[in-house]
Amino acid sequence: MDFPVLMNDRILRAARGEEVDRIPVWIMRQAGRYLPEFRELRSRYDFFTICRTPKLACEVTLQPINRFDLDAAIIFSDILVIVQALGMIVEMQPSVGPVIPDPLKEPVDLDKLNQCVDVAQELGYVFEAISLTRHTLNGKVPLIGFTGAPWTLMCYMIEGGGSKTMSKAKKWLYKYPEESKKLLQILEDIIVKYLVEQVKAGAQMLQVFESNAEYLNLELFNKFSGPYLSSICSRVKNELNEKSVPMVVFAKGGHYALKQLSKFRYDIIGLDWTIDPVEAREIVGKNITLQGNLDPCVLYAHPERIKEMVKEMKSKFTKSRYIANLGHGIYPDVDPQHLEVLINAVHDS
Numbered sequence: 001m002d003f004p005v006l007m008n009d010r011i012l013r014a015a016r017g018e019e020v021d022r023i024p025v026w027i028m029r030q031a032g033r034y035l036p037e038f039r040e041l042r043s044r045y046d047f048f049t050i051c052r053t054p055k056l057a058c059e060v061t062l063q064p065i066n067r068f069d070l071d072a073a074i075i076f077s078d079i080l081v082i083v084q085a086l087g088m089i090v091e092m093q094p095s096v097g098p099v100i101p102d103p104l105k106e107p108v109d110l111d112k113l114n115q116c117v118d119v120a121q122e123l124g125y126v127f128e129a130i131s132l133t134r135h136t137l138n139g140k141v142p143l144i145g146f147t148g149a150p151w152t153l154m155c156y157m158i159e160g161g162g163s164k165t166m167s168k169a170k171k172w173l174y175k176y177p178e179e180s181k182k183l184l185q186i187l188e189d190i191i192v193k194y195l196v197e198q199v200k201a202g203a204q205m206l207q208v209f210e211s212n213a214e215y216l217n218l219e220l221f222n223k224f225s226g227p228y229l230s231s232i233c234s235r236v237k238n239e240l241n242e243k244s245v246p247m248v249v250f251a252k253g254g255h256y257a258l259k260q261l262s263k264f265r266y267d268i269i270g271l272d273w274t275i276d277p278v279e280a281r282e283i284v285g286k287n288i289t290l291q292g293n294l295d296p297c298v299l300y301a302h303p304e305r306i307k308e309m310v311k312e313m314k315s316k317f318t319k320s321r322y323i324a325n326l327g328h329g330i331y332p333d334v335d336p337q338h339l340e341v342l343i344n345a346v347h348d349s
């Protein structure tokens with residue numbers, strides 16, 4: 001496929017450890033409810049209708065790009081589209097979040113899953129959205145694709161939505177370890193195909209969200225998260241070969257596993273705000289790019305305070321091998337002008 005020439009490659013340069021003229025920045029959930037233009041479109045369409053309609057997904061992806069001086073776009077979608085492809089119903093309920101009315105309860109429920117998913121067929125709308133968005137971006141910034149990681153998706157499939165404790169999903173890890181691994185393997189296999197197809201459709205970087213790493217400890221991570229994260233990265237890179245793109249792993253609350261994460265083949269490790277950048281750098285070494293990690297709540301502060309916090313963050317990460325971001329997604333009640341202050345403060349030298 002022929003795509004427009006890329007004009008801003010700062011993120012890709014930072015991912016490869018090359019010098020940059022200024023620190024690149026993108027924001028998790030940068031297309032979302034804090035933007036009035038998103039809320040307007042969202043009032044007219046159901047969440048998953050936007051995800052499934054390439055023209056709408058493209059429009060929403062571009063909203064923050066048209067407003068701010070960001071260094072990447074991230075395709076508008078959700079990690080739960082994979083759960084839908086496996087045959088489960090997922091609804092997005094206003095002020096509740098995702099709800100899966102008929103979650104997995106016991107290992108026999110695995111038989112209900114559509115285990116031979118035709119990824120091109122079931123998730124083709126994501127690939128179409130990626131190609132359309134890459135063309136429409138016209139080379140302005142790179143386009144990021146993403147997926148949820150197996151453990152995080154398993155949590156939703158068993159909990160049926162968000163949870164404070166993840167006790168139902170963790171019960172599987174302790175009570176049904178072999179069946180848990182079977183489910184995680186099913187997820188790994190579909191995720192690998194999903195990411196490879198995203199790159200073929202035009203994604204220029206990939207992020208794997210292990211948002212529920214915080215519920216594990218090192219022992220559980222080493223059994224039920226790490227091996228799948230590692231294998232996903234290696235398999236995607238091997239399949240794509242010279243067409244490979246930089247890959248980010250973001251294990252929220254997973255700094256107990258930073259050393260392990262740094263041994264996988266990811267180019268970039270995303271950090272949440274609970275770890276000090278200097279400490280993270282010491283653990284991962286010089287050859288990995290770090291991404292993060294401002295507390296999303298800093299955006300509630302006065303602009304002068306935001307600038308100070310960004311300055312401090314930049315001095316701790318330094319300009320080399322660094323991509324600025326929040327430590328988790330931006331909240332819906334943030335003032336978009338405060339995000340602009342953050343972005344400009346990252347770019348200012």
Ligand code: CP3
Nearest residue numbers: 028029030031032074075076077078079097098209211329
């Ligand atoms: O970053 C981007 O701009 C791309 C879009 C994106 C969304 N979800 C859109 C979205 C991305 C990268 C995601 C990933 C995602 N989805 C994750 C991993 C990141 C993280 O937050 O840890 C998770 C856990 C989900 C599942 C999910 N989707 C939850 C828990 C929620 C509810 C919380 C919330 O913010 O409402 C969603 C809904 C969702 N995904 C919204 C958006 C813009 C808001 C829903 C709406 O418009 O009603």
